[in-house]
Amino acid sequence: MAPRLRPLLLLALWTLAAPARLGGGEAGDGGWQRRGPGTPSAAVAEERCTVERRADLTYAEFVQHYAFSRPVILQGLTDNSRFRTLCSRERLLASFGNSVVRLSTANTYSYQKVDLPFQDYVEQLLHPQDPTSLGNGAGSGVPFHWHGPGFSEVIYGRKRWFLYPPEETPEFHPNKTTLAWLQDTYPALALSERPLECTIQAGEVLYFPDRWWHATLNLDTSVFISTFLS
Template identity: 65%
Template sequence: MAARLFPLLLLPLGWVRPGACTDLPGGGWLAGTVPEEPRCTVERADASVTYSLFLQRFAFSRPVILGGVTDNSAFRALCTREKLLAAFGPLPVRLSTANTYSYRKVDVPFQEYVDHLLKPQDPARLGSGSGSGVPFHWHGPGFSEVIFGRKRWFLYPPDKHPHFHPNETTLAWLQHTYPTLPPAQRPLECTLRPGEVLYFPDRWWHATLNLDTSVFISTFLG
């Protein structure tokens, strides 16, 4: 489920999970058990990439993972389980499937969402926590930055339509469809870790899978 906290904060799919205390790594959110890809096939770059080089190599043609380009330490301090519950616990969260074909909405208090609804993903249905994610879709170009946890990405260029069912979870697709794909038909893929930023160009197909319960920020351009 995607969750929206009104009126102040957007909570992307599966980005929080209860933890025992906030002095543990990960801000008090617990790690999951979903595996990373055997080999990252998305190009990586660092803060040395100039604006002109970014436009030339990536902006209109291919995704890239950027490391060391932001300092999100202040935001990380605000996104621990303890801080978020203290600030937003009583406020309503709007839950919806992160799927273009389904628009059912359910409102619950953020505290209830964290305490009772976040759990490892059932491959048969959309949900929250480790193993959750967004099925394949496309839109304008954008950036996604991980604050806590790990987020696995699968990407296809606009001219390669991925084979997937619109109501199938990303975890189910990974378990059932992905192993049947010949190497030439597999997507670009990589796991994004805290402090890394993924850029994807316009109309690129992409699906996501939260390996842990993760906190992340997505920004869409255009």
């Protein structure tokens, strides 16, 4: 039997997008708060996942059915329990609290950068997203864009994805947030015009092929690793 799929790690990027709360979050969430009262009502999971979920996928099956043709959600791929511990709120602040991080709007035409200590970012800037402005908390996300193929694994929380194949350019404004798109554009789309979509849970890995359009929406805590193959 062919070996189970193991992503080729060329670039790993961990990202936080969660509402912070002193004193920690729910048990098992690493001290990060789950979706709270301030979370925008539009930031909810999809009603029906339209991306296939697979467990025990072999490398041969992956190449034949998904690598060049369509996204897939991989389950049971790795045991990241140790990494989850390292990504707890307490551990990250202890290790990187004084480190300077650079914030940038996840936006095609906006390039303003802000440098600040990681602890200030966690304790002051992680709050629910306003649909009219780019931010860092629940309801935040990256507007539609595309690049080479990649994997995205959620360590804590939930992350909603919207995906279109390369030949189908989505209708969106590059200076508007994913949350604004979900509220204003998505409801008017015919079923045939809607993207593939799904909410990725902690421990799941989403693979997307080369040049696939995708946008993301953080539903609550989002600590995740993105691995790009080109």
